[in-house]
Amino acid sequence: MKQTMADLVDRYLHSVRITLPGEQREDILAELRQDIDSQLEEREQELGWTLSEDDIAAILKKRGHPSFVASRYVPQRYLIGPAMYPIYVFVLKLVLLWVIIPGFALTAPIVYATSGNSAMLAVLTKLPTALFSAFGIITLIFVACERSWVAGIHAAWADWDPRKLPPVPVFPPPDRLPRSAAVGELISGVFWAGVWIYVASHGFSVNFSGVHCSFPRIWREVFWPELGLLLAWTVLAGIVVFKPEHVRLYAIARIVIDCGCTIVTAVLFFAGGAAVAISGPQLPAEALARAQYGVALGLRITWISVIVLFLIDMLVQIARLRRSRSKPAWEMNSALGR
Amino acid sequence: MSQLDEIFENLRLELRRGSLTLAVMVELRTERYGYILRKALAEQGMEIDENTLYPLLRRLESQGLLASEWREEANRKKRFYRLSKEGQAILERLIEEWRSINASLELVLGTGARLRRKG
Numbered sequence: 001m002k003q004t005m006a007d008l009v010d011r012y013l014h015s016v017r018i019t020l021p022g023e024q025r026e027d028i029l030a031e032l033r034q035d036i037d038s039q040l041e042e043r044e045q046e047l048g049w050t051l052s053e054d055d056i057a058a059i060l061k062k063r064g065h066p067s068f069v070a071s072r073y074v075p076q077r078y079l080i081g082p083a084m085y086p087i088y089v090f091v092l093k094l095v096l097l098w099v100i101i102p103g104f105a106l107t108a109p110i111v112y113a114t115s116g117n118s119a120m121l122a123v124l125t126k127l128p129t130a131l132f133s134a135f136g137i138i139t140l141i142f143v144a145c146e147r148s149w150v151a152g153i154h155a156a157w158a159d160w161d162p163r164k165l166p167p168v169p170v171f172p173p174p175d176r177l178p179r180s181a182a183v184g185e186l187i188s189g190v191f192w193a194g195v196w197i198y199v200a201s202h203g204f205s206v207n208f209s210g211v212h213c214s215f216p217r218i219w220r221e222v223f224w225p226e227l228g229l230l231l232a233w234t235v236l237a238g239i240v241v242f243k244p245e246h247v248r249l250y251a252i253a254r255i256v257i258d259c260g261c262t263i264v265t266a267v268l269f270f271a272g273g274a275a276v277a278i279s280g281p282q283l284p285a286e287a288l289a290r291a292q293y294g295v296a297l298g299l300r301i302t303w304i305s306v307i308v309l310f311l312i313d314m315l316v317q318i319a320r321l322r323r324s325r326s327k328p329a330w331e332m333n334s335a336l337g338r
Numbered sequence: 339m340s341q342l343d344e345i346f347e348n349l350r351l352e353l354r355r356g357s358l359t360l361a362v363m364v365e366l367r368t369e370r371y372g373y374i375l376r377k378a379l380a381e382q383g384m385e386i387d388e389n390t391l392y393p394l395l396r397r398l399e400s401q402g403l404l405a406s407e408w409r410e411e412a413n414r415k416k417r418f419y420r421l422s423k424e425g426q427a428i429l430e431r432l433i434e435e436w437r438s439i440n441a442s443l444e445l446v447l448g449t450g451a452r453l454r455r456k457g
Binding site: 035192 | 376388393398414415416
């Protein structure tokens with residue numbers, strides 16, 4: 001029985017040994033053995049008989065798995081600490097979700113149009129590698145920053161001046177629209193209306209690399225509605241520049257314009273491949289058909305993105321309408337002592 | 339274990355962590371080895387498992403608050419710990435801090451109890 005006792009304890013301690021920190025390993029094991037031996041001896045005295053294998057196993061089980069026991073002696077370490085972690089997560093999300101994935105989504109149809117199905121699949125199969133590589137590179141950069149800068153960040157946290165904190169942004173009152181944004185919208189509305197008129201008067205066609213892209217009748221059908229919407233948007237921005245207090249009128253007009261833009265975009269979306277005609281006397285028929293399909297796919301992705309943006313803007317305007325009734329921005333400013 | 343039980347258990351462990359260090363240091367004003375120290379604490383209602391005690395003893399020793407030596411007792415080698423001079427000085431400050439926290443907490447708890455009775 002003594003042999004069993006020693007055998008089980010030896011096996012237990014050996015398993016603990018594997019993951020213990022090297023420099024203190026023997027010392028820790030000797031102390032653990034001393035503690036286990038004392039516990040087993042005391043238990044034997046309590047029971048009045050020699051411990052069975054099951055008794056010893058129960059005691060060792062209660063002490064915890066060898067890896068758990070060893071882990072308690074290892075100091076807690078992290079690759080990226082709390083000072084850097086929020087920035088790390090932000091950069092990771094930005095690069096993975098807003099750079100790499102959209103990059104692939106836009107590249108794949110273009111590659112399909114120019115080089116075919118197999119080339120597009122080859123591009124798409126590189127997506128996981130690109131994601132993992134970006135993840136690895138970003139993590140390595142932040143680990144390096146953690147090692148070199150974190151002491152500086154902690155020092156900066158310790159030595160800071162409340163007087164150097166940035167000023168609290170002034171929330172525009174709900175009964176006035178920000179004039180600067182309206183000026184931006186006015187300039188942008190004039191610019192895009194000009195572009196739209198110029199393109200219409202000079203024809204809807206483009207030539208590149210021996211491929212002729214023309215924009216068939218469907219574009220002419222949406223010319224006037226789109227121009228009307230662009231002009232309405234421009235006029236509305238002009239009104240806000242001079243009358244920024246017309247919040248509710250502005251929000252309602254924007255919702256109407258967004259609805260119009262969504263309908264025009266939906267028309268283009270449902271036109272699909274018919275929205276662009278591609279011809280190229282030098283190109284084989286198969287390549288031409290592929291290019292037509294790829295461009296149509298790219299356009300569909302673009303139209304969906306545009307529709308989503310209009311829908312988001314509608315939600316923003318609805319929120320503005322509700323805010324103009326409840327005036328939380330005023331409350332916010334007054335809560336901040338403004 | 340329900341989620342609430344788990345939250346309680348984590349908070350309970352957090353609450354005990356600091357007080358365990360204090361209790362260990364107080365007990366080591368008298369020289370003891372690990373197993374006896376654990377028993378002494380358990381007899382006074384401060385249960386501490388070996389996976390918490392031994393790493394804690396090592397940490398306190400590496401900080402210079404404890405001193406230890408291997409000695410033979412009852413035909414077995416044991417590691418005896420005792421509070422160092424620096425440990426003694428730190429312990430006095432910690433006890434003072436503990437009493438201050440305890441007094442403040444009693445006040446807070448008393449205020450809370452009075453408010454509950456009024457409510």
